[in-house]
Amino acid sequence: MALDYKKELEGAAKTMILVHEADLLIKMIVRTIVQKVKVSHAGILLHYGDKDSYVLTVSRGPKGIKIPEGFARMDSDNPLIRFFNEHLDKKLFNDGALSYKQAKRCLRKNIGAKEKSLLKGALYQLEIFDAILCVPSYFQNKLLGLLLLGKKNSGKDFKPDEIDFFAALASDVAMAIRNAELFKDLQLELEKKHRLFLHTTIALAAAIDAKDHYTHGHTSRVTTLSLEIAKRLAAEKKEGFDEKFLEHLHIAGLLHDIGKIGIPESILNKNGPLDDKEAARIKEHPIIGATILNPIKELEDAILGVKYHHEKFDGSGYPEGLKGRNIPLIASIISVADTFDAMTTDRPYRRGLSKDEAMAEINRVSGKQLDPEIVSAFSDLYKEGLI
Amino acid sequence: MANLLIVDDEADVREFAANFFRKRKINVTTAPSGEESLNMLDKVKPDLILLDIKMDGIDGIETLKRLKEKNKDLKVIMVTGRKPDDQESFEKCRQFGALDYIHKPLELEELERIVLKNLK
Numbered sequence: 001m002a003l004d005y006k007k008e009l010e011g012a013a014k015t016m017i018l019v020h021e022a023d024l025l026i027k028m029i030v031r032t033i034v035q036k037v038k039v040s041h042a043g044i045l046l047h048y049g050d051k052d053s054y055v056l057t058v059s060r061g062p063k064g065i066k067i068p069e070g071f072a073r074m075d076s077d078n079p080l081i082r083f084f085n086e087h088l089d090k091k092l093f094n095d096g097a098l099s100y101k102q103a104k105r106c107l108r109k110n111i112g113a114k115e116k117s118l119l120k121g122a123l124y125q126l127e128i129f130d131a132i133l134c135v136p137s138y139f140q141n142k143l144l145g146l147l148l149l150g151k152k153n154s155g156k157d158f159k160p161d162e163i164d165f166f167a168a169l170a171s172d173v174a175m176a177i178r179n180a181e182l183f184k185d186l187q188l189e190l191e192k193k194h195r196l197f198l199h200t201t202i203a204l205a206a207a208i209d210a211k212d213h214y215t216h217g218h219t220s221r222v223t224t225l226s227l228e229i230a231k232r233l234a235a236e237k238k239e240g241f242d243e244k245f246l247e248h249l250h251i252a253g254l255l256h257d258i259g260k261i262g263i264p265e266s267i268l269n270k271n272g273p274l275d276d277k278e279a280a281r282i283k284e285h286p287i288i289g290a291t292i293l294n295p296i297k298e299l300e301d302a303i304l305g306v307k308y309h310h311e312k313f314d315g316s317g318y319p320e321g322l323k324g325r326n327i328p329l330i331a332s333i334i335s336v337a338d339t340f341d342a343m344t345t346d347r348p349y350r351r352g353l354s355k356d357e358a359m360a361e362i363n364r365v366s367g368k369q370l371d372p373e374i375v376s377a378f379s380d381l382y383k384e385g386l387i
Numbered sequence: 388m389a390n391l392l393i394v395d396d397e398a399d400v401r402e403f404a405a406n407f408f409r410k411r412k413i414n415v416t417t418a419p420s421g422e423e424s425l426n427m428l429d430k431v432k433p434d435l436i437l438l439d440i441k442m443d444g445i446d447g448i449e450t451l452k453r454l455k456e457k458n459k460d461l462k463v464i465m466v467t468g469r470k471p472d473d474q475e476s477f478e479k480c481r482q483f484g485a486l487d488y489i490h491k492p493l494e495l496e497e498l499e500r501i502v503l504k505n506l507k
Contacts, residue, residue, distance in 0.1 A: 055492045068399035073492035128407075128495045 008036055008165070022180035023057070029173055030058045033149070037162060040150035043067060043129065045074060046177070047144050052076050054146060061150060067129070074146075079121025084136040084143050088115060088122075096167050098122060100132040101157065133158055137170035144174040198250075205254040212260055212268045218341055223253030225337035225378075228386065232377040233333075245301070249330055252305025256334050259289030259306070272349045283318050286310050305330035309338055312369040324371075332371040336362065336378050339370065340387075355387065388414040389506040392433035394424040394450065395466070396442040404437065407495070408502065421450030428457060435505050436461060438485075440476060441468040448476060451483045462486050462505055466493075 026044050033042045041061020045054040054074045059067040074081050080098075083089065089098055092106055092115065103123050107116060126134060131148040138144060147170045152158065158166075205219040212218075230249055234240045241249075260268060263285055267278045274282065290307035293299055308322060308331035315323035327335075343358040353361065359382050366375035381387050391413050393404050401417040408415050416431045418424035422444055424436070436454065440447035447465060454461050465480045467473065467490040480488055487501055 053492075066399060067403050068397060070492050071400060071403065072495050075494060078494065078496075124496070128499070 008032070022177045025176050025180070026173060027058050027060075029169060030060050033147075033166070033169070034060045037149075037165075038153045040153060041066065041130070042150065043131075043148045044173070045072075045146045045148065047142075054078075054081060072129075074125070078125065079118055080125035080134065080146070081143065083118055083122040084146070086118070088118060089136070091115070092119065095163075096136065097163050098126070098134045099158065099163070100126050133163070133166070135163070135166045135170045137174040139174040139178045144177055145170070147173070201251055201254050204258060208257050208260050211265060212257070218345065219254055219257060221341050222256060222334065222337045223250060225340065225387070226250075226253040226333050228381055229333050229337060229374060229378050232381055233374065236377060236380075245330070248299070248302040249305065249333060251299060252302040252309075252330055253334060253337070255289065255293065255302065256306050256309045256338065257285060257289065258292055259285035259287065261292070262288040270349075283310070287319050301328075301330060304328040305334050307331070309334040311335070313371050314368050316369070327371070332374055336370050336374050339365075340378070355382075359387075388412065389435070390414050390416070390431060390433045391502065391506065392416050392418065392424060392427075392431055392436045394418045394421065394436060394442075394447070395439040396420060396444075397439075400439070407499075411499065411503070413502075413506065421445040421447065421453075424450060425453055425457070428454065434462065435502065436463045437466055437502070438463050439466045439468075440480075448479050448483065451480060451485055455484050459484070464489065464501060464505065466491065 026046070030042050030044055033039065039061070041059060043059035044057050046057045047054050053076065055070060056067055056072040057069065059069070076082075076085070083098065089095055092111065093099075093102060095102075100123065103119055107119060107123075111119070122134075126132065126148075129148050130150055132151055133149040135147040135149070136143055136145075137147065147166060149158075149166065205223075209216055209219055226249055227246065230241055230246060263281055267274065267281055270278065286307050286309060290303050293303045293306060296303075305328065307319070308327055311317035311320065311322045311327045311331060312335075313324055313327070313332070315321050317327075340358055340362055343361060344352045344355055346352045352358075359379065362370065362375055363379060366372045378387070391408055393401055393408075393415060395401050395404070395417070396419055398419070401419065405415040405417050416427065416433070418427060421438075421442055424438070438447045438451060438454075442450075445453070451463055451465065454463060463485050464487045465485045467476070467488065477488055486505060489498065489501065
């Protein structure tokens with residue numbers, strides 16, 4: 001049965017949309033050609049910009065040669081590459097491909113000496129690769145790759161509709177490679193932006209630490225502890241938090257005390273216990289923090305962590321007196337990490353507790369001030385010496 | 388007919404290179420390791436050896452050294468892996484008397500030219 005090339009092309013196009021990895025895609029296409037068109041072998045040479053050469057990336061063939069990946073290359077002065085780069089295929093054959101038979105006939109004709117010599121060189125390259133057809137693939141006039149095809153298993157010549165099929169595939173391949181490159185660039189760009197954002201957050205967090213002398217390093221410790229707790233919770237529940245949750249937790253950890261920017265340093269760094277008025281000012285920091293971050297809509301979940309990290313499990317916390325599981329999980333996690341770190345840190349008016357003492361205190365207030373499930377995960381981490 | 392010995396631990400490379408040169412009327416023997424190439428040396432009596440550098444067991448450079456100890460007149464062309472420009476191994480190959488040093492990926496016409504030239 002004759003192959004429905006239109007249908008095959010559509011199938012290939014669908015695959016290309018789904019597969020973003022150019023290497024994988026090319027392998028699939030070469031395999032498709034070998035199987036569907038039944039040729040002895042097929043291979044693709046791809047352009048590598050940094051070396052300005054074309055490297056044989058895939059080569060498949062059940063009967064014919066299989067050239068090992070990365071074994072063969074063609075430099076830009078290789079006659080076959082020059083043949084297409086100088087558009088001899090169009091000049092000589094009015095065609096976007098080089099067929100061995102057609103080219104042999106052409107050599108007997110009266111063509112220019114220069115063209116003849118280049119065509120001879122190109123044909124020799126086909127012989128080296130045991131190919132009888134070579135189809136170029138361009139993107140915006142730049143030769144991105146070459147598709148090399150061995151003999152058909154039937155021994156017959158390639159028909160024009162088959163050559164058209166290869167040409168369409170080859171140009172799709174070029175497009176797919178280009179897309180994959182763009183996709184990769186875009187991902188790199190996104191990663192760059194993301195790093196920029198994270199570093200900005202870290203810089204902001206450093207601003208709080210700088211203001212509150214006695215809690216130096218507090219934000220980074222709380223962030224690390226919070227992430228550890230989340231990972232443990234996920235492992236115990238055997239259901240992972242999605243990456244977005246962990247990222248928001250990371251940001252909320254870094255920024256949980258950002259609201260302290262709005263509290264006078266005289267209160268933050270006071271060398272002695274706070275009076276009621278001062279204590280009330282300090283208690284404003286979660287709301288101030290949430291207000292500062294509120295315009296950043298993308299941080300909605302992280303803001304919950306900032307706003308509610310002083311809520312308590314029994315409802316005795318602030319700012320809203322939320323109770324139990326009404327407190328967002330992100331805030332309850334930070335709360336445990338924050339409490340532990342605050343207890344083990346020296347304050348202007350008291351020395352910090354030892355880790356053992358702090359852990360005992362955390363266990364004591366579990367289910368009262370702190371969410372017992374989170375305390376349990378934290379306690380496990382502690383027992384394993386991971387805190 | 389000239390005798391060419393191809394030493395490479397990748398089966399695909401051995402098979403392709405062997406076919407490639409057999410078509411060019413060269414008698415080809417292959418060895419999957421440095422050790423085996425040393426063992427078959429007396430029997431094969433190669434006019435030229437294509438020797439891969441990066442191999443399991445004794446690597447190409449050590450194999451080159453031992454081959455040359457057995458017969459200092461052996462003609463050996465070193466084939467390097469995919470990361471060229473390793474000056475140190477290049478120097479060693481020269482020191483141990485390799486004729487040439489080529490890297491993958493190869494221009495096949497160039498490979499052919501180098502092999503034919505050295506088989507003459």
